[in-house]
Structure formats: structure tokens, C-alpha cells
Amino acid sequence: MSSALQIVWVYPDLLSTYGDRGNMLILAHRAKLRGIPVDTLEVRSDQALPYGDIYLIGGGEDGPQALAAQRLAADRGLHRAVDRRAVVFAVCAGYQLLGNSFFAKGAKCDGLGLLDLHSDRGPTRAVGELAGDIDPALGLPMLTGFENHGGRTHLGPEVKPLAKVRAGIGNDGATEGAWSGTVIGTYSHGPALSRNPALADLLLRWATGEESLAAPDDTWHTRLRGERLGAVGLV
Amino acid sequence: MTENKLPLRASLAASVSRTAAALSRATGRGDGSVIGGRLGMMIDPDLLAHLAAGRRIALVSGTNGKTTTTRFTAAAVGVLGDVATNSFGANMPTGHTSALARAGATPYAVLEVDEHYLAQVLRATTPLVVALLNLSRDQLDRAKEVAMMAQLWRDALADHPDVHVVANADDPMVVYAAAAHAASGEGKVTWFSAGQRWREDAHVCPACGAHIERDETDADAWRCATGDLARPAPQWTVDESAVIDPEGVRHEVKLQLPGKVNVGNAATALAVAHRFGVSPADAAPKLAEVASVAGRYAQVDRDGRNIRLLLAKNPASWLEAFDMAEEQPTLLSINARDPDGFDTSWLFDVDFAPLRGRQVLITGDRAYDLAVRLQVNDVPFTHVKSFDEAVAAVPPGRLEVIANYTAFQDIRAELDRVV
Numbered sequence: 001m002s003s004a005l006q007i008v009w010v011y012p013d014l015l016s017t018y019g020d021r022g023n024m025l026i027l028a029h030r031a032k033l034r035g036i037p038v039d040t041l042e043v044r045s046d047q048a049l050p051y052g053d054i055y056l057i058g059g060g061e062d063g064p065q066a067l068a069a070q071r072l073a074a075d076r077g078l079h080r081a082v083d084r085r086a087v088v089f090a091v092c093a094g095y096q097l098l099g100n101s102f103f104a105k106g107a108k109c110d111g112l113g114l115l116d117l118h119s120d121r122g123p124t125r126a127v128g129e130l131a132g133d134i135d136p137a138l139g140l141p142m143l144t145g146f147e148n149h150g151g152r153t154h155l156g157p158e159v160k161p162l163a164k165v166r167a168g169i170g171n172d173g174a175t176e177g178a179w180s181g182t183v184i185g186t187y188s189h190g191p192a193l194s195r196n197p198a199l200a201d202l203l204l205r206w207a208t209g210e211e212s213l214a215a216p217d218d219t220w221h222t223r224l225r226g227e228r229l230g231a232v233g234l235v
Numbered sequence: 236m237t238e239n240k241l242p243l244r245a246s247l248a249a250s251v252s253r254t255a256a257a258l259s260r261a262t263g264r265g266d267g268s269v270i271g272g273r274l275g276m277m278i279d280p281d282l283l284a285h286l287a288a289g290r291r292i293a294l295v296s297g298t299n300g301k302t303t304t305t306r307f308t309a310a311a312v313g314v315l316g317d318v319a320t321n322s323f324g325a326n327m328p329t330g331h332t333s334a335l336a337r338a339g340a341t342p343y344a345v346l347e348v349d350e351h352y353l354a355q356v357l358r359a360t361t362p363l364v365v366a367l368l369n370l371s372r373d374q375l376d377r378a379k380e381v382a383m384m385a386q387l388w389r390d391a392l393a394d395h396p397d398v399h400v401v402a403n404a405d406d407p408m409v410v411y412a413a414a415a416h417a418a419s420g421e422g423k424v425t426w427f428s429a430g431q432r433w434r435e436d437a438h439v440c441p442a443c444g445a446h447i448e449r450d451e452t453d454a455d456a457w458r459c460a461t462g463d464l465a466r467p468a469p470q471w472t473v474d475e476s477a478v479i480d481p482e483g484v485r486h487e488v489k490l491q492l493p494g495k496v497n498v499g500n501a502a503t504a505l506a507v508a509h510r511f512g513v514s515p516a517d518a519a520p521k522l523a524e525v526a527s528v529a530g531r532y533a534q535v536d537r538d539g540r541n542i543r544l545l546l547a548k549n550p551a552s553w554l555e556a557f558d559m560a561e562e563q564p565t566l567l568s569i570n571a572r573d574p575d576g577f578d579t580s581w582l583f584d585v586d587f588a589p590l591r592g593r594q595v596l597i598t599g600d601r602a603y604d605l606a607v608r609l610q611v612n613d614v615p616f617t618h619v620k621s622f623d624e625a626v627a628a629v630p631p632g633r634l635e636v637i638a639n640y641t642a643f644q645d646i647r648a649e650l651d652r653v654v
Contacts, residue, residue: 013438013446017380018372022583022611029611046446061380067444128577146578190580194607220610224603 004037005207008052010078011045014068015094018148020058022191023089023200027054030200033216036208049077053207054087057094059149059189062104065093072097072112082114087207088183091192092149095177095185102151115178115185116158119151122169126150129232130188132163132176140202142166143176144195144228145188153178153187162186167232182206195228197221241285248279249286249336256333272329275336283328286335287360289342290319293507294356296348296388297368297409299552300500301326303492304368305347306528307504311518312511317341324529327352328359343511350384354391357398364510365392366401366503370408371436372581373549381408382441388412400424401506404469405431405455411441411464425481427506428455428469429499432558433551435584440464471506478502478515486519491526494559530647532559539631542650546643548575550584556637557589564629565590566622568599568642575640579604587612596625599642622649 009024024040031038043049045068055078060068072078082088088098096102099117102109111118130147134140143163153171155161155178162177162184163170170176170187177186184203186192193200197218205213229235241249256271275282293312295305302324309320319338321330326347335344348356350370357365367388370381385408392400393415402413404426417424431437440447440459447464450456458465470481477485478501488501501522505515527533531546547556571577579601587609595616597605602618609616619625622645626634638646 016435018578019580019583022580022608025583025611044446061382063382063444064439146580148578190578191583194583194604194611220603220606224607227603 004039005031005054005204006050006052007038007040007054007056008050009040009042010049010055010057010094011068011071012042012058013044014064015058015060017059017061017093017190019190020056020091023056023058023091023193026191026193026197026200027056027203030197030216031204034204034213036204045071049075049081052081052086054089054203055081057088057090057097059092059094061093065097065102066104066109068093069097069102069109069111073110078112079114082181082183085182087203088114089203090183090185092147092187092189095187096151096153098183098185099153100156115180115183116156117153117178117185118156119153121150122152126169126187128168129228130165130168130170130176131229131232131234132165132167132170134163134199135160135179138162138179138202140196140198141225142229142234143186143188143199144225145186145192146190147187148189149187166234194221195225242279245279245282245285248275248282251275251278252282252333252336256337269325269327269329269333271336272325272331272333275332276329281359283332283335283356283359286332287344290335290344291342291511292344292346292360292362293364293366293511294346294348294353294360294362295366295368295503295507296350296353297366297403298350298371298373298549299555300368300496301347303497303528303531304366304500304503305345306525307501307522308366308507309345310521310525311504311508311513312343312345313521314508314513314517315343315511317343319344319346321347322529328356331356331360345507350388353388354394357391357395361395362398364399364401364507366507367403367409367413368500368503369403369406369431369551370412371433371549371551372584373576381436382439385409385412385441389415392416396420399510401503401510402426403431403503404428404467405457407437407447407457407459407464407466408441410467414442414464417467424467425471425506425510426467426469427471427499427502429473429502430455430495432496432554435550471502473498473502478505478519480505480509480515484515486515488519489523491523492528492532494555496555496558530643535650537650538626540626540629540634541632542626542634542636544643544646544650545635545637546640547637548639550581553585553637560635560637561633562593563633563635564594564596565635565637566596566598566619566625566629567605567616568597568622568636568638568646569602569605570600570639570642570645571604572600572641575642582608587614590614594629596628598622598625599638622646
């Protein structure tokens, strides 16, 4: 086991539809800015899931999503990681498969049961800007992202919504994403952390146990956030 | 069917189509391809089929390179005579209709086809040859998923057992699309190898879901782990600036267009033209005459700067643009308007590291998305508010401009619609 922070990107061969690599790159970049040594590991779906401090799961098409859920269920590595309070950040298809069940290719599929929620098909595809007020318990500024999914997600009592929707659909038009312990899921797809650097820092703080991290120069992140939140009338 | 033999309704429709296109051009609204075709098809819904009848037609489709390959192919087939072609990139049926109506009676046509419309255009035009270039992620907020697109192509070819297919052996998605056609009879498919730089959409076999395995010793070789699909032996290949034909003869193509990818596009064009009976020796010099394609690769001199325009619409084409661009000051411009797709997530699928060490300027509607991407990529840059500001910020000499679709059109307009 290395002393460097281990960031594991889960199954990029199956779940990497559109810029999902960004979350790994942003976390590694922000860790290095604080002098935290980092190892990034890209783990294919035919490999065993290794030890990690942060696990990232991306979005994907129906077939690969169902296959990823099956392989993660058989591997059990993610379950062990959650038991030892490793950090998990999952987007879109990756978020859905952390729940108890989801729909892919018209069939109900078993999820991993790591978040108390289930997903089904919505009446319309949700495509466009997504924004919401993040759960105050997390102490983060407004969430901004882009969503592109056909699912609707229903939260159980064991999880909290990540955010209350201010623009877009998210889970169901009212809430967006979910979190429990150190596991976060969101419909803000692809490189979600590019617009939400404070969320990236939360994941890093959870993983390192640091109370606070030095503030980097976030000029461009801040301008990007301002522009995107402005585009949906929230600035 | 040549024009004077068209049914009356089709003849009228073709005439209206041409007039509307001419009016559109005259009033400065565009090149007229779309409006002309649309009006013609309102009068005769089968106009495309009527205009296509009796002609020998090649269709060119794929995510990237189709406009350039269409231009090359039209130049190569042009050895035989006039060629009808949609050279303005209007690649849906309205554009095809307009191109054929405008071209008059010539028996040859080379048409660029949007990958989503291939089945429809195959039905309407009954082509001699279809060239399938590549499939990769492109505008995922509305485009079909890559594997689904390959399946649609495969289904479309099943309805046209007689068409000849020229297909890219290096792209597993294209091979899957053409494999059943190839198995349906001897000589149904001509395979070419043009290299595939972008491989992130071909990790998984579209036939069975197993992993695609790459060969450590042969950079182009690939096969599905279960053996469902493997790279076919290509008949046409490239080597540096030469295309090698099925007999093993080298043809130096002295292209004006930059990049290895365009040598691959040249190989495809020569393979398609060969099906029309044009020898590669006769066709190769024609490709060297192509200087720019709808503004792409065009060079414009302004204020002592030699500005070259490169279009890059998706991760695969950005990688090719970095290969083409010289190590000179580079302006990147990103928009996310309707024709571009509204989602900029793909920026994180592109590794901008090749730009380190160059003076990099950024602009466009979505420059901030690009700014964050470059910062994370450790590529220093300067944000400029306009194209003029960019030109003023670089020393005299070459300025490479790499832009996505509407950003490219904006800059082209600034430079007075260079072709």
C-alpha cells in the first residue's frame, strides 16, 4: 500500500461516456496543488477492484451499465471500500447502479445496494443545465452541472438528497443526487467537479481526514460557475 | 435519371429547388443547399430518388473526415467527367437533393451523408459504393450512442445486398457495421487501413460485449477476446505520404492538406474511385489540387499573420488537429450552440498536452470550460475576447486556429467566408 492518495477510476472501459476522466484529473490536480501525493488507477472491468481512498464511477450506456453492476456485485471490492468508509463519487449511470435497482434496456436490474434508492424510467429524457442548493450539512455552494439521462431516481430513508433542484430535473424535478456517509451520487454528468471545485475539495478532505485545505487560485472555476449559473438565471 | 427524362413533377421540383438555392445565395443567406432541397422535396417527396436514378453514386459517411473524403473522392472520380457533390457539407437529404438538382445531367455523384441518415439515403439513391470511415463519440446530448450507430449501419446494409462497401479495417465499430455484408459474398467489401488515433469508443466488442484486445507489436491490430470480430486484412494502406493499392503499388499523394489523417482520407478516396474504374495513378494527382475544404485548412494572410483554420468537432478530431498543427501560436475557440451540441464535457476526453510550449490563446462562448480544462492539463493560456484580439496578441507568422463547428464558422465569417 502506497502512502500516496489512491484515486481509483472504476471501469473506464464500460463507464466513460463523455468526459468522465475529468473528475479523476481534477481531483489529482487539486491534491497536487496542496502537496498531497496522488496515485491514479484506471481499473478495467476484467480486473479486481484494488484498495483505494477515492473511487470514481462514470456514466454509460444501458448495456455497459448493467454489465458494470454485475461485475461490481461479483467483485465486492466496492462494498468493502464503503464498509471502511472510503470515498465514492458516482455520476449518472454510476450513481444509479449504487442503488437497490435500476432499469437498463427495458429490464429491472439489481444495483449494488450501497445507497438506499432505486431508479426507473422517466416520461422524458432530462437533457440540459442542472443546478441546485446542496444539503447545508455538506457546507458547499450551489451545485451546477449538465445532465443527460432518461432515469428518475427515488430516494429511501437511509440517504439524503445531495441538492434541492433549482434548474433541470435531477432525481425527479425536486431533488438531485444522494449522499450517505462518504458516498455521493449525482446526475451532474461527466466532469462534474469542473464546475464544483468545492465538492472536489470535500472529497479530498474526506479521503485525507484534513479539516481544511489551502485555497488554490480558482479564478477560472469561479468564472465558469458564474457563467453557467447565470445561464439558468441563478446569479 | 438525367434531367430531361424526369417526371414532370420532379422536373418542376428540381427547377424550384435550383431557383430557391440561387435566391438564398444571392441574398447572402447561405449557400442555399438546404432551402433549395427542402422546397424541391415539398413538391416531389421522391425528388431525391428521381434525381439519383440512372447515376453512379458514391456515399461517404462517418463521424469524422467525411467532408474532406467526399471532396477527395469527387476530385478522383472527376477524372471521368463532371461530378455532382454536396461540397458545402449539407449532408442530409435536402442537401443531396439540392446537389443533384444543381449538377444537371452528369452520371457521377459523390455525396457526403450524415451518419444518422445513411439508411434513408441508401434507399433513395441506390449507390454503387458506400464508404464507411469511422464512428466515435460526437455531440452525445443528442447523437446516438456509438454502438447503436454501428448497428443501424449494419441493418441498413442488410437491405442493400448489391452495394459495394469501402470500410475502415482499423475501427471495430465500422468493421462490425460491415462484417455481415462482407460475409454475404466474395468481394462485397474493400477494407482500407488509415490508422485510428482515437480508440476510447472501441474498448468493447459491439457484437458480444467482450474486450477488444490490441496487439503490443502491431499498433493497428485488434481482435475481440471471444473471436467474434477481428481486424480484416486491409487491401488499401498508407505509408507516410503514400497510398499503397491492393497490388502493392505505392502512390505518392502530394497533398496540400496537412496531417496523417488526410493521407488516410486520400486512400479511401482512391479506393472508392477505383470502383468507378479510375486508376489510382490517374486519381492521385487530382487529390493534390485540393487546397481547402469548406474553409477547413484554409490559410488567410492578415496583418502579417498567416492564419490557418482547422476544424475539430469531437475528441477524435481534436487529436488529429494537434497532429496537423505546427508548433506555432495557437488559438482555440469553443462554442456550444445547437450545431455543436450543448454539452462541453468532451473537453476532458481530449489531452491538450501536445500544446504545452506553444503560445495558447482561447476564446469562444465557452472559453471558461476550456480554461478549466487547460489549467487541469497544465497548459498555460491567455483568454482573449475576440478573434482580432488574438491576431494582435501573436507575433507575425503562423497562427494556427482550432475551433469547433460554430466557432469555426464565426471565425470564417470574420475572414470573409474563406473557402
